[in-house]
Amino acid sequence: MSKPLNIVKSRFVPINIENIDTDQIIPARFLKATTKDGFGKNLFRDWRYYNDDESKTRADFPLNMSQFDGEILVAGKNFGCGSSREHAAWSILDAGFRVVISSFFADIFKNNALNNGVLPVQVSEDFLQRIFLQDNNTELTVDLEKQTITINSTGESDSFDINSYKKTCLLNGYDDIDYLISIKEDIQQFETQRA
Amino acid sequence: MSKTLFEKIWDTHIVKTIDDGPSVLYIDKHFIHEVTSPQAFTGLNKRGLKVLRPQQVVATADHNVPTLNQHLPIKEDLSRKQVEALIQNCAEHGIELYGLGHPFQGIVHVIGPELGITQPGMTIVCGDSHTSTHGAFGAIAFGIGTSEVEMVFASQCLLQSKPKLMRITINGELNKGVVSKDIVLYILSQITASGATGYAVEFAGSAIRSLSMEARMTICNMSIEMGGRCGLIAPDETTFDYINGRKFAPQGAEWNKKLSEWKELYSDADANFDKEIFIKAEDIQPMITYGTNPGMGIGVSETIPTTETINDNDRSGLSKSLAYMGLEQGATIKGQKIDYVFIGSCTNSRIEDLRMVASFVKGKKKAADVEVWIVPGSKQVEAQAIAEGIDKIFEEAGFQLRQPGCSACLGMNEDKIPAGKYCISTSNRNFEGRQGAGARTLLASPLTAAAAAITGVVTDVRELLN
């Protein structure tokens, strides 16, 4: 079970960089944990600090800038490429984000996010650029039921795709394992037929 | 109805399909390692469940392990705990573990094929994106996240939507000095690091058919670097010969039965692909990357692109990438000084890779100020290299032959490239910090890496081949 998600109305943190890979989201040296907690503080670790030193913050990185805040992360095209580490989704969730907006997502990241109650919202490149143009007080509204995203100050809106099964899961906080366990007999029957 | 290779395998593994949703895909083989499995076991235990089909799971320790003194306890606390957790979880759930000290231990994508566990027509998953490697045998093999590892533990199934299908056909003869790593780096440079996102990619054509199994694995390994869900190559005599006689390969009557099934695994002549790409083998040069994603590659003798000449996809990132790499637009990359050479990873750490390097460096010495690490993909590769005397050739050249593991491919253990240093690497990712914070990675073939080890600078290997 993850926390159900429907409407997220919030300011956003913009990271206007393309091809952000999961090694940037959470560097490999932080993958040594055996639990899912506490990854948020190392989200984008090497872009947040100089020389891996928490006292040397990079003032120009949006996550470090006090004017940016919210439950929505907005990033450039091809977000989440590279390694399959689910730690990337955990660190984003643990840092307080429920929605990631980009014009393109890598497949594995998209699945990992959905499996952890984080909604990847894929918008057109044009709409993405319009979000980046907004100032830091702008709120966005992501409505999962209606599959729309709106820039509240201007009223501009775009729609996004999500398959209806995943949508139901997110709206209710279900996960795939509950479903897979519920069809155990079908799986056993399949195995018998193939044998 | 005519079908693609992918569809032939996919269709026989669907347990059921949810209306307007994903399909339930049955998984034949599940590989696990220490880094992406602990939270899945914890999740399973919390639900009070056991691994449903432990005989279909195989475990190894690779990502976190040291490559020196593997007989000693792992020094680093967290790494040791992860490896210990794997040992305990496997024991509790009855899973076969090829851990440290075991003669089959090694990088998960090296040991599966070499033990004959990876076979045509299978569905194979692992909590690791380079699971695509196994597709070289004509299998559907793809990386999954930890939640999905838990799903496969619990049900031997995954919920999956069918990807779109792409075929990349490479016909013709390869140039001198060009090997399979160059083919895949070339494809990446043409279609970019997101060119295959959403697709299952079949590699075909005479240039692919002419490759050995190990060379084919290098190509499928990096299909994830194009964003591909998986990569596959139709099995043929090369595939069957490779599998025959391996530890877990089918035997006797079972072998004959399997063989006749495997021979049906190819894309029918009029099968439909959503996208087709054609490449001439003659166009491929020895390749190297200059940037911070694997699509940013050029022929070793070419110049680094400029904002005007680069593809759209990488334009906005070019300056940032080159600043990180300490390289200039429009400059030649040949002659760039190198500090480290890493020959290893699930892309290029198999015995053929080591043989290729050994036959090139035999009688030569490494450049004085270059550090050279050769990390075999598995204990079996290591043993084979020693049996063939390859270890002696490396020793005379001043190369360090280390013990098996992922090593400097991702720098989770102690094998890190220091900040600002240049490493020519046979691995698959040149992301910022991949080989250590601030490390500068140039991806290349084992041959091109070996050439740089000898000269100390980026070198066009063709100039050193007679």
Ligand code: SF4
């Ligand atoms: S060698 Fe590198 S890419 Fe391959 S499994 Fe290990 S860390 Fe991943």
